[in-house]
Amino acid sequence: MSEIATATPQGHIEVKNFSLSYETIDGSVEAVTNTHIHVKPGEFVSIVGPSGCGKSTFLNAVAGFLKPTTGTITVDGERVSGPSAERGMVFQQYSLFPWKTVRENVEFGLKMRGMPRSQRERAARTLLGLAGLEAFEKHYPEKLSGGMKQRVGIVRALATGPKVLLLDEPFGALDAQTRVIMQQILTNMWQRLKISVLFVTHDIDEAIFLSDRVYCMTARPGSIKAEIPIPLERPRQQSMMMSSEFLALRRGLMSLIREESLKAMGGEINDLGMQGLNIELHGHSLADVI
């Protein structure tokens, strides 16, 4: 457990001048452009943006799966050159190994590090206990509900004691009730482990409820449109989501995103022959109509 509970916060993510483009037959297409972000050690930061804005692409680059076309990504000053156990990742599709039991899934990272079997079994059990999954250690993932699968996914990513945790719309496939519970669980684990978190979502409420800071991305090619600090007190309760402070943040973020969504949809709207809408495209009144 010693390597899991890191006492001093670390995991300072810095992304400078980042852009990523890929080649197609029609030439190079830019997915993300001119992006700067940073996550302080122990900070919880979310990235929100309209769908297709390249926020997942960006996260995959931070994980080391994609190489930036320009710019640099560093964690604690070290340049990211490929995937590593230092940066734990949680995927929307859970991506648990179906051929491994819940405990074997959690053990996987420790096994890769060469930890002896008995030791990693003990570590995995402790972690599963924290997530309330002890009773399911011998189950195969197929038998679990979506919420349980994703809890295993989070525990598995945390088992190796990474410096940062990257989450790619982890609760997107869950129902609303489960999502709320999962947000609470994630917050608890984050506070206990003092780990830096970079969280990608399209759910504005989720981003505000969880984060210290939210980056809002523009439509494709994605870049940072705004950076919004979330000064809400912790620990946060569900009831907070009705407070005027929360709602004000929500309204602000919502209009930013709508603007971008409409920009992204501008072409479609024209195609549909909805000319009247096009006139007001830049105004917020249209956003409210839609």
Place this chain on the structure above:
Amino acid sequence: MSSSPAILRHQDDAMPAAAAVTEPTPVPVMTPTPAPPSFGALAGRWYRLNQDSLRATAIGVISLAAFLLVWHLLTTYRVVFFVRFTNVPSPLAVYASFTKAIHDPKFLLHILLSCRRIFFGFSLAAIVGVLLGLIMGRFKLVHEIVFPVAEVLRPIPAIAWVPMAIMLWPTNEQSIVFITFLGSFFPILVNTLHGMSLVDPVLVRAAQCLGARERSIFREVYFPASLPHIFTGLTIGMGVAWVSLIAAEMISGQYGIGYFTWEAYSLVQYADIALGMIAIGVLGLGSSLLIRGAGQLVMPWRAK
């Protein structure tokens, strides 16, 4: 391809039920019956739970019996209706030659030798086919080199290799094993490749950001992820192995169940022809059951 495990699984349901069907009565006799649910209630519940598999077993038994009966009638009345049953042995004649054959060491030797050829030919094909498939699936260059050759050789039926095999190998035994190997090799290779091509790239990513290096990813992700397809290949390969073996034995063998069947025809021992055929069927069924059992052992996560 993915539909086949479902079919296999369905048949499995019938198996334990078949065993249970023979002994429904001893259960309540052995348990002292002061327990509240009565025997009738228990039996009723057991019946409802196993209704489907019971039904399947019952129909299976009836259909087999009907098959034997039709066979019996066709042969006793020597029916000639386009096909001629005049010389076809009756089930009873086949049974008689079966009781004789199981005491005949020569018959058992035929079976043993066929099984040994299957064992060597198929095992070799499984090892080479799976390994090559995994490597081809992972390394593009190997795929690009091997695939064209494999595609040209694949459509050639194993039987067509008989003359070439006799030229290639010093002994008959080796050439028969070689033909068995060829028959099962390609289905195993092709299915392993298919399995490799379907591995979810997100699982590979998940392993990478848990610190897995190339070798571990191969062992912990690609291989287990391909296993269902590998076993599909093994099942198909086992079937083709028997087809190829019997053909090879009939053409160039001196021993083996295929040779036995062909020899029976030459010696006008008609009952032995049917006996040989049934033996081949039973051996084929047994070996595919073995593969299925191995599959369930190796892939516990796919059990219900």
